[in-house]
Amino acid sequence: MTTSSRSSKGRLARLMMKMPLMLTCREVEAFLIDYLEGTLPRAQRAVFDLHLRMCRECRDYLAAYRKSVELGRAAFARPEDPVGPEVPEDLVKAILDARSREG
């Protein structure tokens, strides 16, 4: 992160505490990842939650964003086969041969 973006985020953080209702969606976006990671300070988190309560767009956006992460996970999950696919026999052989050459 550059110095300028860090300081503008600092300015934003101060602004959001002073005038929580003035926070725009674009500003909310900058804090979203920290909000989801649970690393947002408690007071800022409260402001974020307040914006979400008032803003239909951000609520729907966040729901779809979360769902996308879940869909990514679900699409790759193989509940029927948690250890993954079998290694093709010719590949097992190639791996073992490479080791023999290595000594």
Next chain:
Amino acid sequence: MQEGTTQRAAADALGDSALAEAIGRGDGAAYEALVRRHGGAMLAVARRLLRDEDEARDCLQEAFLQAWTKIDTFEGRSALGTWLHRIVVNAALMRLRKRKRRAEESIDALLPEFDADGCRIEPAWQMDEPADSLVQRAQVRELVLQSIDRLPDDYRTVLILRDIEGYDTAEVAQMTGDSQGAIKTRLHRARAALKKLLEPIYGGELT
């Protein structure tokens, strides 16, 4: 069959730490047991990251050769599978760095939109169905996999390592050599872009 059947069976019965010790002594049957026990999961992650069967196979070979030569650095603090997983991820990342960049779609067009006042432009979605049930539909699952595939390599890699493989931000930063701040920004953009590409699902177009 590479080694005697009895040796193989004996090696198969070893737990992970005993297996690692046997490999450290140069035991070929133990090595084969290792490849068969852990190779599948490792091949899966190589395929996810590289999206190319030949490269994934080469990558798996490299990873196992590395595991063979540095098995004595395995300290048993983590599970053997975790240790191997990390080796194959690093080998795949190395390949991605060397690979000639394919023509990549810019991610900018997929990022969130705001109006002139900074208000978000976002349709109203109806999403009651859980992800697990959504991906049972082949069309949905295909769209999700293809959409992740469409992300530029740098973004796709971070999304896969964080959201699919389950590494934390610090671990991903260590693997890619980027700052944690950069990883978080990239993860956020990757998720936002994925969400944009998956909007047909949220709009009920794929029922």
